[in-house]
Amino acid sequence: MPDRLRHHTLLTPAALAVTLLILAPTTSYAKDVRWIPMKAGDGIPQGVQAAGYEDRTARVKNYICRGLYKGGLYIGYTDRHTAACQIKGHDGEAFLRPLELLVADGDMRINHPRVHPQVADGPVKSNERWRVVNPGRTPQGALIAGRQDNNKPLRICRVIHNNTPAVGYVGPGMRTCHYNIWGGPGTSSTFEVLIGKTKSNTLESVIDPKHPHAIRLAKQSDNSRWRPGNVGSIHGDTIAMGHEQKKTDILAACRGFYDNALVVGHIRPGGKTCNLSYGKDEKFAYHYQTLVTKTPWVKPVKQALPDKAIQGGYEKDGRPLYICRTAVGKTLRIGNAPKNMRTCYTSMNGKIYRQKSFEILTAQALSANQQAAQNQAFLERMWKSGRTHFGTPFGYERSNRGKIAVCRFKYRGNLIVGKRSANSRGCRAALGGQRVIGSAYSSVLTTTERFLKKTDWVKVTQGKVPNGAIKAGHDASGGPIYICRSNVMLTRSGRKIKSVGLQIGHADRHMDYCHVEFGNAARKFRPFWVLTYNP
Known part of the structure; x- marks a missing residue:
C-alpha cells in the first residue's frame, strides 16, 4: 500500500467486535436513512444500495460510509469488501476503521454514469434522493450526516468525476464537495446532496449548527x-x-x-x-x-x-x-x-x-458517609452466584498450584467469608474456632478492571482497620467482617519449613487475626493483609 495512504483507528477496540445489525428491507419509500455499524471486511449486506462507481466502467460499485477522523465524523465511500471508509482527509486520502454504512429506503438513482440523472432544486418529490446545489444554498431536506472537528455539520455530496459518480462531504457553506475516488482525492463546486429524513433510532451523531x-x-x-x-x-x-x-x-x-x-x-x-x-x-x-x-x-x-x-x-x-x-x-x-x-x-x-x-x-461533594455507602453499593454488585461463577482468584494452594477465590454464605445469623478452590464444592470458612462449610451455591467475589485498579492488599497493624477496608459480611451481632489473606507456612520446632499457599479468610473489627479454614480445621494467622477499595 502506498506510503501516502493513512490509516486511522480512532474508535475503541471493542467497536471492532461489533456484530452486523441485520435490517429488514422496507417496502415503501419514506425517505428514511440509517447507519449500521460494520467490521472491516464484513462485506455489503443484502439490500444496501450503491451511490457511485470506482471508475467509468461501472463494474465496481461504491457505497456511502462514515467514520471518526481527527475529532470529527467524516463521510466517504467503501467498496463491497468494506475494508475501510475512504475519505478526503486534511492532507490526502485517509482510511477509517471501523465504519458505518448508509442504508436508504427507495432508489439511490444510480444508473450508468454516462446518463447519471441530476435533479434540479425544488419541492421534494417521492422518488428523489439527490438535489443539485446552488453554491451557498442548502437544499430543502439536505441530510446532516457528520461533523467537522470543530463540530460544524457535514452533509453527503456527490459529484461527477470523469463521468463517474463519486461521494464525499460538504460543509455548512455549501460551496465545495470534498470527495475521494480511485486515483486520489478531489474537490468540486458542482455537486448534489443527499435528501432524506432519519428514523428515530439512527442518525444519532447529528450536530445542531444553530447552537x-x-x-x-x-x-x-x-x-x-x-x-x-x-x-x-x-x-x-x-x-x-x-x-x-x-x-x-x-x-x-x-x-x-x-x-x-x-x-x-x-x-x-x-x-x-x-x-x-x-x-x-x-x-x-x-x-x-x-x-x-x-x-x-x-x-x-x-x-x-x-x-x-x-x-x-x-x-x-x-x-x-x-x-x-x-x-x-x-x-x-x-x-x-x-x-x-x-x-x-x-x-x-x-x-x-x-x-x-x-x-x-448534582456536583455537590459527597459526605464521608455518602461516599462509604456508594462504595459499599458498588462492592455488593461484585458478588455473584457460585452456581454460575467461580470467582476471581485472590489466593492459591501449595506452590501456586490451585487457585483460591473469595466466597461467603449465611450461617446462624452470620454472613461469613471464606475460600473456595477448584477442587472443593463448598465455601470453607472458620467460625468460632470451628470449620464451617457453606453450600456449593454460595456467593463468590468477582471483579472488573475498574475494581482491580482501585483495590489493594494492606498489611494490618494489629487492632486497626485499614482505610477503605472492604466490608464483605457480618457476625451474628452485626459487626463487620473483612476479607483477609495470609501466607501460611508449615513450621517444625518453631522454624518455618514450607509454604502451603496464600490462604484466604476473614478478619473482624478487632483486626487481631486472619481466620482461615485450612487442613480441615479452623486456624488463625498473622501477619495478614486486608483487601481495601479506595476510588
Whole structure:
C-alpha cells in the first residue's frame, strides 16, 4: 500500500467486535436513512444500495460510509469488501476503521454514469434522493450526516468525476464537495446532496449548527464526566445509577444525539445502544458517552433547580436538560429533566414515562458517609452466584498450584467469608474456632478492571482497620467482617519449613487475626493483609 495512504483507528477496540445489525428491507419509500455499524471486511449486506462507481466502467460499485477522523465524523465511500471508509482527509486520502454504512429506503438513482440523472432544486418529490446545489444554498431536506472537528455539520455530496459518480462531504457553506475516488482525492463546486429524513433510532451523531454554545458545553466543559462508547462498549469507570426489576441488573447513565438534541438515557451491560428518553417513544443511539461521576442525587424542592445540578444535554432549541432518575414500578431509571423541574422523562420497553417524583444529579461533594455507602453499593454488585461463577482468584494452594477465590454464605445469623478452590464444592470458612462449610451455591467475589485498579492488599497493624477496608459480611451481632489473606507456612520446632499457599479468610473489627479454614480445621494467622477499595 502506498506510503501516502493513512490509516486511522480512532474508535475503541471493542467497536471492532461489533456484530452486523441485520435490517429488514422496507417496502415503501419514506425517505428514511440509517447507519449500521460494520467490521472491516464484513462485506455489503443484502439490500444496501450503491451511490457511485470506482471508475467509468461501472463494474465496481461504491457505497456511502462514515467514520471518526481527527475529532470529527467524516463521510466517504467503501467498496463491497468494506475494508475501510475512504475519505478526503486534511492532507490526502485517509482510511477509517471501523465504519458505518448508509442504508436508504427507495432508489439511490444510480444508473450508468454516462446518463447519471441530476435533479434540479425544488419541492421534494417521492422518488428523489439527490438535489443539485446552488453554491451557498442548502437544499430543502439536505441530510446532516457528520461533523467537522470543530463540530460544524457535514452533509453527503456527490459529484461527477470523469463521468463517474463519486461521494464525499460538504460543509455548512455549501460551496465545495470534498470527495475521494480511485486515483486520489478531489474537490468540486458542482455537486448534489443527499435528501432524506432519519428514523428515530439512527442518525444519532447529528450536530445542531444553530447552537454552538450548547455543543461546546456538552463537548468540553463537562467532558471529564463522560467517556465515549459505541455499540455496547462501556468505559470501565462508568458508574451504575439505576437498575431493572432485579437490582443486580444495573443501568448506567449515557447520552447521545437525536434530532439535533443531546439526550440522556440509560445503557445495560451487554446491550448495544444508549436508550434515550426523548419525544413520544424511546430512541436508540449506537454512538454515545457514559457517565463516570460519583456525585450525590438531590430531590428538587418546590420545583427549584438544585444547587450545582449537572446539565447532561440540551433540547434541539438549546434549552438545558438535567440528569434525573426516578422509580418506574420496581425499577430505578435514568432520564432527562428540563430546567422547570416539573417532570423526569425516562423510558422503558420502548415507552416514555413522565414522573413527577424524581432526583437530580448534582456536583455537590459527597459526605464521608455518602461516599462509604456508594462504595459499599458498588462492592455488593461484585458478588455473584457460585452456581454460575467461580470467582476471581485472590489466593492459591501449595506452590501456586490451585487457585483460591473469595466466597461467603449465611450461617446462624452470620454472613461469613471464606475460600473456595477448584477442587472443593463448598465455601470453607472458620467460625468460632470451628470449620464451617457453606453450600456449593454460595456467593463468590468477582471483579472488573475498574475494581482491580482501585483495590489493594494492606498489611494490618494489629487492632486497626485499614482505610477503605472492604466490608464483605457480618457476625451474628452485626459487626463487620473483612476479607483477609495470609501466607501460611508449615513450621517444625518453631522454624518455618514450607509454604502451603496464600490462604484466604476473614478478619473482624478487632483486626487481631486472619481466620482461615485450612487442613480441615479452623486456624488463625498473622501477619495478614486486608483487601481495601479506595476510588
